[in-house]
Amino acid sequence: MNNKNLKKLVRPNLFKISPYIPGRPKEEICREFNLAKKDVIKMASNENALGVYEVIADELKKCLEEIYLYPEGGGKEVCKKLGDQWGLSPDNFILGNGCDEIISMVCETFLKPGDEAVIGKPTFSYYEIACRIADAKCVFVPLRNYKYDLTDILKKITSKTKLVFICNPNNPTGTIVTKKEVDKFLHLLPDHVIAVFDEAYAEYVDDVNFPNSMEYLRGKINKNIIILRTFSKVYSLAGLRIGYGISNSEIIKYLNLVRKPFNVNRLAQCAALASLEHKEWLDRSREMVFDGKEYLYKQLDKSGIKYVPSQANFLLIELARKGEIISDKLLAYGIIVRPTTSFGLPDCIRVTVGTKKQNKRFIEVLKKILLLNF
Ligand SMILES: Cc1ncc(COP(=O)(O)O)c(C=O)c1O
Known part of the structure; x- marks a missing residue:
């Protein structure tokens, strides 16, 4: 050929x-x-x-003896610990091979050819890549003064929009959208759209106006949202590849349909569990x-x-x-x-x-x- x-x-x-x-x-x-x-x-x-935190490195050394065994498929123990941490149920969590993989899973689960995804510009480039793999149309919304403008984003939502990606804090600008802005945005977000809040850098935020997005999942606002967090940044585990998605249990159930059986390896799960113990x-x-x-x-x-x-x-x-x-x-x-x-x-x-x-x-x-x- x-x-x-x-x-x-x-x-x-x-x-x-x-x-x-x-x-x-x-x-x-x-x-x-x-x-x-x-x-x-x-x-x-x-x-x-x-x-690398030496305490976590020691835990990993112990875990090495077990690597001939497959990891626990859905990362139940990690999800349980995350549930305890955030005051949510383990069913509200899904693990990914980095949050990159969760972005892929979100697109694979919800986007079909011709659907639209709204994305800020400039922002983390993998949203666009994952949407294009799913053959969806990317609708870009320029940032204003290096910041996401959620009002501009709402204006770009059509009947074909399925996903909106909001990187908070945004990569590469480091700016945030505030609780006030997100509250207003979610109030106006139509039911046929899922808002994805990528909070890969949330642990570094010290602005008191940053939203506590977990509150949105504790029943205060009944909207479709997915929050992304990672162990790659503040937890120093970028090389192991583990991140997580948080949403309502129905969305998590759908995401699990496309999750590969052993997507997060044994060492990554071990390190994540230990990291949650050593704040x-x-x-x-x-x-x-x-x-x-x-x-x-x-x-x-x-x-x-x-x-x-x-x-x-x-x-x-x-x-x-x-x-x-x-x-x-x-x-x-x-x-x-x-x-x-x-x-x-x-x-x-x-x-x-x-x-x-x-x-x-x-x-x-x-x-x-x-x-x-x-
Ligand atoms: C905004 C944002 N989201 C997600 C990721 C990917 O994180 P992970 O290492 O968990 O795949 C990055 C990595 O740089 C990022 O900047």
């Missing part, structure tokens, strides 16, 4: 997909620039710069991020570099230069950040808040690069 014929076998909607661009891995940068791993700082994927890690991580943001804001202000104040563990920095050029230059110094061209923000970079030492190094190098004539 020649290549031309092979292409015809592929579902045509897949050609509309721009592949997901991840932050570049440390190993690749070490090879490319001949640097030792200890000299490379990853500030590109919003992982937890504190690294001290969250406090340490949050403190690092709050202190780190304060330092970065101060330094950027001093240098006259603009940024968007963030409620997450990353910062969108506006540069009067191409972000790609700046991020390439940072790479040569072993600092990996995320250029935001693929988000439609060519003059910005997104930088994960690091440890004190990493933030200091980043600022020193950034200033040096910006002073150079190129």
